[in-house]
Amino acid sequence: MASDDKYHRRTLITRLELRSAEDAQLLLDTIDEWRDGCNIGSDLAWETCHTKSDVRNHAKETIKKSLS
Secondary structure, eight states, X not given: OOTTSSOOOOOOOOOOOOOSHHHHHHHHHHHHHHXXXXXXXXXXXXXXXXXXXXXXXXXXXXXXXXXX
C-alpha cells in the first residue's frame, strides 16, 4: 500500500490483565466456545459457501431453523 493511500492500517498490541484464576478460566472457556462456533460454521458451510458473509448467513439461517 502506498503512503499516499487514504486508508492506513494500524495495529495496537495490548495485554489483558486477568485479576483472578476465575477470570483466566472464563477467558479460556470463552475462547473454546468461540472456536467451537467457528468449527460448526465451517462444517455447515463446507463446499457450499465461498465468502465469510455466506458462511455467517448460512450458519445464522441454520440456527434460526433449529430454534423454531
